[in-house]
Amino acid sequence: MAQVLEFKLPDLGEGLTEAEIVRWLVEVGDVVAVDQPVVEVETAKAMVEVPCPYGGVVTARFGEEGAELPVGAPLLTVAVGSVEPATEGGTPGEASGGATETESSGNVLVGYGTGAPAARRRRIRPAPVSSTPLSTPLSAPSSSGPGSEAGKAPALGAVDSQGPVAVVSPLVRKLARQHGLDLRQIAGTGRDGLILRTDVESAIRSVDGERVAGAASLPRSEPDASAERIALRGVRGAVAEKLSRSRREIPDATCWVDADATELMAARAAMNAGGAAAGAKVSVLALLARICTAALARFPELNSTVDADAREIVRLPGVHLGFAAQTERGLVVPVVREAHTRNVESIGAEIARLTEAARDGRLTPAQLTGGTFTLNNYGVFGVDGSTPIINHPEAAMLGVGRIVPKPWVHEGELAVRQVVQLSLTFDHRVCDGGTAGGFLRYVADCVEQPVMLLRTL
Template identity: 80%
Template sequence: MAQVLEFKLPDLGEGLTEAEIVRWLVEVGDVVAIDQPVVEVETAKAMVEVPCPYGGVVTARFGEEGAELPVGAPLLTVAVGTAPKAGQPATSVPSGSDSGSGAAEETESSGNVLVGYGTGAPAARRRRVRPAPVTAAVPVVVPAPVPSPASVPVAGAHEARGPVAVVSPLVRKLARQHGLDLHRVVGSGRDGLILRTDVESAIRTADEELSAPAAPVARTASVLAGERVPLRGVRGAVADKLARSRREIPDATCWVDADATELMAARAAMNGAGASAVTPKVSVLALLARVCTAALARFPELNSTVDAEAREIVRLPEVHLGFAAQTERGLVVPVVRDAHSRNAESIGAEIARLTEAARTGKLTPAQLTGGTFTLNNYGVFGVDGSTPIINHPEAAMLGVGRIVPKPWVHQGELAVRQVVQLSLTFDHRVCDGGTAGGFLRYVADCVEQPAVLLRTL
C-alpha cells in the first residue's frame, strides 16, 4: 500500500532561515529516486539544489517559482511503495528506515552547499552540508496545493489572540521591529503559514498609508507607480552587507596613477614563453592579486578586522583574497583561499574556476565567505576610478581601473604609455594615511617595475 510522505525545506546551514524557489526540477507525477535533486533554490548565500530523501511518485508541490519559503515549510509530497509502471524503477522508503517512518540518514556532511539523505545516492555526489535532524515522517493525507491570495493586513483577521502560524524566527523579529501585529496578517503559505513576504507586504502597505499625503490623489498615484524589485536572495544579502559596512566602517580612500606598460610587457613575455593548454595564460588580475599578497606581507595592518565589542584590531595571519565578480544575480565576492602561499599562475587558475562558478550560479557559501582583503577590478566596466565600499568585516579594498594609453612623462620625455588608476579604500581605525599610502605606493611600484616583486618570490 502506498504511503504519502511530506518533504520539508531542510536546514541549509550557514544560519539560513529561508530560500526562494528558482526552478522546480520535477513535475507532479514524476518518479524520483532517493537523494535525487527536486528543486533549485536561492538563499542569501548561493544557488543550491535540494535532494529529496524519499523515492516514489511526486503527488504534490508547494510553492511556485519565485516564492520564498522558510526552513521547515513543505516542499512536496511523495507516494512511496507504489507499484511501478512498465519501464519505471520501483520506489522505496530510504534505506535504514522502518516501514512508514521515513527516517533519514545523513551522508557526506562536509559544510558545503547541498543537503543529502539516505544511502542510495551515487558515491561521486557533490559535497553537502549537514542538515538539521529530520523528524520521522508519518503517513499523511495531503490535499492538492491551492494558490493562496496575496497577503495584506486585514482588519479583524485572526481576532483570536492565540498563537500565529509562523515558522521562521526572522519573520517574528521583522514584525516586532516594525510594530506589526501578526494576528492581523493573512498568511499565504500552506494552512495560513505567515511567510516573510507576507510581513514585508504588510509593512509596505502600512508605510504607504502613513506616508501618502491626503492630496492631491493623482500625484500620490504617480509617485507610487513603477516596478518594484524585492531585495532578497543574493541581492538582498549584498544590500544588507553594504549598508552595514557604510554604517560601521569609517573609511577613507587614496589613489594614484601608475604606468603599467612594463607590467603588460612582463605578462606578454610570461604568456609567450610558458603558456600552453596545460598551463593557461596568466591574467592581469592574477598578477595584481600576487602584488596584493606581497604588499600585505609588508603592511599587515590592512589584512585585519575590527572587533568593535572588544575594541581590538585583529590582524590575520593568512590572506584569503576576495575579488568582486558581477553576475546576473548581482555582485558576489568569491574568495581565493591562502592566496599568500600561491604564485600568480595558481591564483589565476583559482580565479578562473571561481569566476565560472559565479557565472553559472554554483558558488557555495564557503566560497563566498571568510575573505580578509578584496581586489576590485572595475576597469572591466570601462571606468578609470571608483571609491568602493569595503567588504565588511574586512579592513581594505584595492580598486583597479582600466588600463589605457595616455600621455606620460617617461625618462624625461613625453610618451604614450599604458596607464592605470589604483585606489585603496581602507578602514581608518586600523591604520593611518601613512600606512595606506605606503601600501598603495608599493603596489604602484610593482606595477611600474615588476622586477620589484622578485625580492618576494
C-alpha cells in the same frame, strides 16, 4: 503501510533566511530516491539544487516557480513505503499503523548536511494529500472546526511577554540588538509568525522615519503610477543589503594613487610570449592578485575584520581573496581560497575557473563567502577611478581602473606610458592613513617595478 514525510526548506547557512523557487525537478506522483535533487532554488548568494533526504512517492509540492519561501517552509511531502487506501476516519496517504522506520541520508542541501539521520515526522493535514493544490499558501492552520481550541498549542508566532521569541537566525537577533529593538514588539511575517530579517529591517526604517518625521517642509510627491517596480530579491537584493550594511557599520576612507604600469604590462607580455606551450596565459588580474597577497603579508592590518560586539579587531591568518565579477544575474564576489599560498599561475587558473562558474550560475554559497580582502577591477568598464564600498565584513578593497596611455614623466623626460589609477578603500577602525598609504604605495611600486615581487615568490 505508508508514512508521509514533510520535507521543509532547509537552513541554507551563512544567515540566509529565504530562497526563491526557480524550477521544480519533480512532479506530484514521481518516485524519488534518497538525496535526489527535487527543486532548484535561488538564494541571495547562488543557484542551488536541493536534494530530498527521503525516498518514496511525491504526494504534494508547495509553492510555484517564482515564489519565495522562508527557511522552514514546506517544500514537498513524500510517501515512504506502500500507500494503503483510506479507511473510515482516515486520510489517503497517511500511515494507518504506527510510524514506519525509514532511512534517510540526513543531508538537506548540497554542501551542507546534518551529519545524522533527519528526524522522522508524520505529516498531519485535515485535507487529503492528493487534493492539495500546488499553490497552497503557507499560512497557519485554521482555528475553526470542532475541538480546534481545546488542547491546541500556541502557534510559533504567538509569543507571550515572558516566552521565547520566534526568530530563525542569530543574525536577526544581533541586528535587532544593534538597533535597540525589542523583538517582542515586532510582528513576524514568516510562517507561524516567524520573525525574519526583513521584519527587523522594516522596524528599523520605521523607527528612523519617526525620528525625522516633520523635518521636511516640502510635501513629498507620490511616485508615477506608470513607473517600473523591480523587486529587491535574489542576487540584487543580497547586494543591496550587504552594501547598505557596509555603509551603516563601517567608517570607510579612500586613498588613491596613479601608477606607471608599463613595466607590469611588459612583464606580462614576456610571461605569455611562449604561447599555449608555456601553459595558460597570465592575466593582469592574476598579477594584481599576487601583488595584493604580498602587500597583505607586509600590512596584515588590512586582512582583518571587526567584531563590534566584542570591540575587537580580528586579524585573519590566511588570505582568501575575493574578486568582483559582473554576471547576467548581478554582481558576485567569488573567493580564491588560500591565495597567500598560490603563485601567479595558480591564482590565475582559479580566477578563470570561478569566473566561468559565475557566468554559468554554478557558484555554490561556499565559493561566495569567507573572503578576507577584495580586488575590484572596475577598469573593465572603461573607467579610471572609483570609491568602492567595502565588502562587509572585510576591512579593505583595492580598486583598479583601466590601463591607458597617458603623458608621464619617466626618467626626467615626458613620455607616453601605460598608466593606471589604484584606490584603496579601508575600514578606519582597523588602521590609520599611514598603514593604508603604505599598503597602497607598496602595491603601486610593484606595479611600476614588478621585479620587487621576486623577493616574495
